[in-house]
Amino acid sequence: MSSDDLNNDIKSEDLSTLDLEGRPEGGIRRKIYIIIFEAETYWGRIFDMVLLWAIVISVVQVILESESFISENFRHTLFYTEWILTIFFTIEYVLRLFVSRKPIRYAKSFFGVVDLLSILPTYLSLLIPGTHYLMVIRALRLLRIFRILKLARFTSAARVLITAMSASRYKIFVFLGVVLSCVLILGTCMYIVEGGEQEGFASIPRSMYWAIVTMTTVGYGDIVPLTTLGKFIASLMMLLGYAIIAVPTGIVTNELVSAERQENELDKPCLACHRHILLEASYCHHCGNKVAF
Numbered sequence: 001m002s003s004d005d006l007n008n009d010i011k012s013e014d015l016s017t018l019d020l021e022g023r024p025e026g027g028i029r030r031k032i033y034i035i036i037f038e039a040e041t042y043w044g045r046i047f048d049m050v051l052l053w054a055i056v057i058s059v060v061q062v063i064l065e066s067e068s069f070i071s072e073n074f075r076h077t078l079f080y081t082e083w084i085l086t087i088f089f090t091i092e093y094v095l096r097l098f099v100s101r102k103p104i105r106y107a108k109s110f111f112g113v114v115d116l117l118s119i120l121p122t123y124l125s126l127l128i129p130g131t132h133y134l135m136v137i138r139a140l141r142l143l144r145i146f147r148i149l150k151l152a153r154f155t156s157a158a159r160v161l162i163t164a165m166s167a168s169r170y171k172i173f174v175f176l177g178v179v180l181s182c183v184l185i186l187g188t189c190m191y192i193v194e195g196g197e198q199e200g201f202a203s204i205p206r207s208m209y210w211a212i213v214t215m216t217t218v219g220y221g222d223i224v225p226l227t228t229l230g231k232f233i234a235s236l237m238m239l240l241g242y243a244i245i246a247v248p249t250g251i252v253t254n255e256l257v258s259a260e261r262q263e264n265e266l267d268k269p270c271l272a273c274h275r276h277i278l279l280e281a282s283y284c285h286h287c288g289n290k291v292a293f
Helices: 003-012 028-037 042-065 068-073 075-099 103-108 110-124 131-148 152-167 169-194 204-215 228-265
Strands: 267-269 276-278
Touching: 028 042, 028 075, 042 068, 042 075, 042 131, 068 075, 075 103, 075 110, 103 110, 110 131, 152 169, 152 228, 169 204, 169 228, 204 228
Parallel strands: none
Antiparallel strands: 267 276
16 A cells, blocks of 8 residues: 555545544644554554554563573574564654644553553663563553454443442442451451460561451461461451452442443434434434434
8 A cells, every 4th residue: 555545545534533632733743643543544554453463572572581491592582672672662652742732641641651661661671680571561552452453342341340440449448448457456366366376476467467368368378376266266267258258249240230231221322323322312412313212
């Protein structure tokens, strides 16, 4: 596809739409913007797919480099690959700032921060060895695949999940407060009962650590009670832990059901303009079309 085809793609866009959301009004900046930020054009799709593969290769490289055999035998290959990809991501980030009508707004956005954090570790590794492993942050950039592939159902599912988590946050905070209170009380009890028996319960904070490990049913076994009363308290905490685990699950599940019901029942698409309207509406408040029941 030639540059003429790209110009045709750009001309076919509604100019009033292109001027929205920080898009440049015209010139080379608008052409680069459409390639980098838009996935509807041919070159835009090509760029996004190349970018996604570069991110995948970069993340896999970081994982493989942690293996001593691979890092010793392919050190130079990994080194040059890392810097080539970092330079590519750096140029991409600079171009995104260059073509954005409001560069600061992009830099402060979620993807803007992720894009910046994805290139900093390599440069920081010149001063602080080992920080290049933080490049796994680039995996967050794979979230762009939802936009590129236009997976609207995933976007809807994410909206439902965020709504449910937001609606249950106060209940979760209250629940965590109760759990922390139980940890403090039972941890102190174990300190009183077991504190003189072994070094493991040498302080209240260490006893609280044991209480958290026991209540969450992790059970490292690094600190264990020896007295009969201590074992009885530990048994109660184990049973309490199984009951506690189910509480946040039930809270979030209930909110998920409510959010899913609102997503499916409180609105419906207009057959004329395909925009969502209230379920009980007789006319679309966007286009005025009469809603068929």
